[in-house]
Amino acid sequence: MPTQDLVREARELWEELAGAARSFTPGGTVSVIVSPESRLCPSGWVGVVALAGSAIVTVPSEKTAATVRTAFSGLPVEALVDAASVRDVLPVARTLGPATLAYASPEGFRPVTGPSPVERLPAGHPALRALEAAAGQEDSAEASLDEITSPAFVVREGGRVVAAAGYEGWPRRTAHISVLTAPQARGRGLARTAASAAVAHALAAGLLPQWRARPPASRRVAAALGFEELGAQLSLELA
The missing domain is CATH 3.40.630.30 (Gcn5-related N-acetyltransferase (GNAT))
Structure with a gap:
C-alpha cells in the first residue's frame, strides 16, 4: 500500500473519531472543529491530531474554538503536537502525549521471528x-x-x-x-x-x-x- 493510501486511511479514521468528516484539508492547514463528543481526547479537553502536514483540532465549545484558533494561527502544523510550543500560546493545565502515530501496510510490514516460540x-x-x-x-x-x-x-x-x-x-x-x-x-x-x-x-x-x-x-x-x-x-x- 503506497504511503498516500496509508495517509488517507489514517485521516479517515481520525476524522471519524473527531466526528467531522473530511476535516483534514491540504497543505499545512489546521481545522478547528467544535465537537463535544470528540474521541480525540478526554471529554472537555482540546484534541490535536496532525497527519502528513495537516491537522485537526477538536474543542468542546465555540468559546474555546475562538481562543484556540487565535492561539494556533501563527504556529506551523508540527508545533501543534509539541507540548512546549502549545504552552507558549495557551494556558494549559495538563497534557496527554504527544504520541506518534504510525501505520503498517501489507507491503511494508517486516515480520520478525525470534528464537522463542509465540x-x-x-x-x-x-x-x-x-x-x-x-x-x-x-x-x-x-x-x-x-x-x-x-x-x-x-x-x-x-x-x-x-x-x-x-x-x-x-x-x-x-x-x-x-x-x-x-x-x-x-x-x-x-x-x-x-x-x-x-x-x-x-x-x-x-x-x-x-x-x-x-x-x-x-x-x-x-x-x-x-x-x-x-x-x-x-x-x-x-x-
Missing part, C-alpha cells in the same frame, strides 16, 4: 494480568494490554509470560496495537517477536495496524516492523 492466549488470560503487575502501572497503562479485543500473542520464559502483544478493534477496520514486555526481559527483541505476530494477525484479517507510542523504545520496535510514522496526537486540558 503462543496465543485469550485476551483476558490471567497470565497477561501477571505481566502487567510485573511491568508496573505506568508501563501497563501505556500499553493498554487490558483493552485488546484480539488474541494475545505471548512469549514465555521459565513458564511465565514476559512479552505480549495484541490489538484493539478501532473504527474503520483499524487494529490498534498494544505491546508490553516485563522489565527484566527488555532489550532482547521479545517485543518485536510478540508484536510481529499480532500485526501479522491484523493484516491477515484485512485490518490497518496502528501503532501509537511515546517511549523511544516503542517507536524503535514499530520502525523495525516496517511501520511508517505519519503524525502525532496531543490532548490538552486548558486552565
